[in-house]
Amino acid sequence: MTAIQRPTQMPDCTYTDSGRSVVSGVRACATVISDVADTMHANSAPDGIEGEPAEVAQHAMTSTAGQVDAASAAMITGLTALDAYCDRMDELKSTWHDLENMKGALDISVISLESRKNNPEPSDTTLDSDIRAHNSKVSTYDTDVSDWVRHVTEAEDRVIAALGRADTVSEAEGLVGLVPHVPTLLQELESLGKDPLAINAWWLALSAAEREALKVSDPSRIGNTDGIPIVDRDDANRAHLSALLNTLKQQKDDGEALSDEQQELYDSAQAVYKGLDKADGELDAEGNPVPAFLMVYDPYAADGDGYGAIAFGNPETADHVSVNVPGLGSKLSGIDGVAGNAWEVRENAERQGQGSVASIAWLGYDAPDFGKSVNGVIDGLGVTGEGKAAAGARNLSDFVDGLRAARHGEEPHMTVIGHSYGSTTVAKAAGNDGGLDVDDIVLVGSPGAGDENPRASDLRGHVYVGAAGDDFVSRLGSNEDLSLGVDPTSDDFGATRFKVDTPGDFAFDDWDTNIDLHTSYFDKDSTSLNNVGRVVAGRGDDVDPEGHREGGNAGWWAKETAEDGWRATKAGYEKAEDGVKWWLKNRFGIG
Structure with missing residues (x-):
């Protein structure tokens, strides 16, 4: 009888994702060094100094710039080696998991074969051939383990050798001409x-x-x-x-x-980190960590309001991709809130559909924002026109085209979601004058789809709309010239409207509730989010339908104004009545 072979013990894989963090830190340091080198080269001699002092300054600047160039060359050389090492170790770590699974299966096979060998049955005529087949698999496994150990050693040797070629001043100086x-x-x-x-x-x-x-x-x-x-x-x-x-x-x-500008940069940087941290420690449906990518970071754009985009999940490989566009008041220092909405969309869509999901918080345009200065007020008033939406629409179309260009596999199911003024931006991008072409468009809390888009059929993609009945922003759409286009929830527009939650009633004297009515569309486990998640997951046909609005929004505003006037009048009567009672009691002792 052939002996049963046992698989070799799999060595530990000590490589962790912290390797990437080291590379990221080194890259940030290298960026600072590169900036210093650029500054030194650009300012070789101070303005206004002539003669010998200028020569000294020139020499000092040039000498220092050369030293910084050497440091930068060493960093780039080291980074290239470290990045290649991490890429290779990511592959080997995946192989390690496969080998661990293979060993587990072989261990089970050993137990089964030993049981058959120790308790033979006359009818068991295939035991010897089964052992030989098992031993062949063990031999392959042992060879793969040996190869894995060799590949790890080779990767370590390569990175050590590369770093060793750039760890002295003279070696770094010799690398300047090679980078x-x-x-x-x-x-x-x-x-x-x-x-x-x-x-x-x-x-x-x-x-x-x-x-x-x-x-x-x-x-x-x-x-x-x-x-x-x-x-x-x-x-x-x-x-x-x-x-x-x-x-x-x-x-x-x-x-x-x-300075005020530096404080804004500081606050926005902190907000970006908070946004990225939404995925920290989170796992997808397959039990794998959800990656977060900083796809856009330009803190100086939009007169200091900044641009940013954070992706949860990889849009280059995901089956379903959503791009979430915020509206009025959005700027980089608040991107953690936008990222929170995008995260909830990703989580909800993954639960409701099949396949992987990537959700992107995209703030790549100058959204209207009421600042403290006169310019800030002027910027905020941009919400009354379509100029900022039109500019944002071009940026959005370019961004989505970039997503497609970087993807080298099957096209994903793609959804673009616009909230508030962001819905106008999305609609203009998807309209006849824009370049956005995706599967589904979702407009929530929309003040209008743009003057040039009176029908949902004017937009590329299936159009879905969500709006709370008393969301005052969604009541701004009309056929009037001063509006941002027709109300997307109207019957004339013809979109698929879905149900949303109604956290309260509109009132001119309760703006906390009014704001909640406009900003609750992405609240966790809400009816609205569930319907948005279905669209993103490719299940748009399963949204909870809601009837279209009829009769325009002028009647709604008239009703709310009248009710507010009645409330004010009633309150006035009550105050007057209290005053008369007080006067009668104190003057005549009545009451």
Whole structure:
């Protein structure tokens, strides 16, 4: 009888995701060094100094710039090696899990075969052949384990050797001429314009060192360019975010007060981290960690309001992708709230459908925002017109085109969700004058779909609408010239309207409730969120239907105004009555 072989014990895999955190931290440091080098080269001699002092300053600047260039070259070399090591170890960690599962199956096979061998049955005529088949699998497994150990050792040796080539000053100085020439690469990128397909093809053709040099030297450009893969955008944007926040923290720690602009940058950076942290420790339906990607980070855009986009799940691989567009009052310092809504959409859609889901909080346009200054008031008044929505619509279309360009597999089911003024932005992007073409459009709390879109059929994609009956913002849509277009919940517009929760009644003297009526569409487990989740999961036919509004919104406003007037009149009568009673009691002792 053939002996039963036992599988080799699988060695531990000590590599963890913390390796990526180390690379991210090093990249942020390299970004700061690159910025210092740029500054030194751009300011080789102070203005107004001539003669010998200028020569000294020139020499000092040039000398220091050369030293910083050497440090930057060493960092880029090290980053390229570390990034390659993490990529390789991610593959090997996946292989390790597969081998662990294989060993578990072989251990069970050993127990079964030993039981048959120790308790033979006359009818068991295949035991010997089964043992030989089992032993063949063990032999393959043992070889795979040996290969796995060898591959881990090779990966470690490569990264150690690469880092060893850049760990002295002289070695770093020798690397300066070997790192990619970033200005040439940026010129190549510039020549591609805004074509995301061409940009994606160009990026994928670059070497790992060229990509790393670009991410370190110009993280804002790389992180915010549509068509560049999401992982690389995330790398660049996180480096930019970390470098900026650390600089501001250091300034505060040194006792130097932040200016108003710097405080806004500080607050927005903190908000971005809070948004990214929504996925921290969370698992998807398959039990895998939900990744968070910083797809857009431009804190200086929109006159300092900032642009940002955070994805939960990978839109380059997910079966269902949603892009969530906020409205009035949205800016980067509040993106954690927008990210919270996107997270709830992802979680709900995953529970309601089949397949993986990625949900993106997108603030890539200048949403109307009432600031404290005169300019802030003027900016906020943009909510009364379609100019900001039109500009945002172009950015949104470009962003979605970039998502598609970076995806190299089957097209996903894609939904774009607009809330409040963001719904006007989405509608204008999906209308005949826009470039957005997706499967489904969701408009919630919408003040109007834009003057050029009087019908849902004017938009590309199936259109779904949700609005609480007393959501005052959703009552702004009309056929009047001063509006943002027709009410999307109206029968004339013709969208599929779904049910939402109604957390209260509108009242001119209760704006807390009024705001809740307008902002509760993404509340966890709400009727509204459940219906939005069904659309995102590709189950739009299963939404809870709600009848269209009829008769326009003028009648609703007239009713609310009349009721408010009656409430005020009633309160006045009651106060007058109390006053008469007080006078009669104190003057005549009556009452």
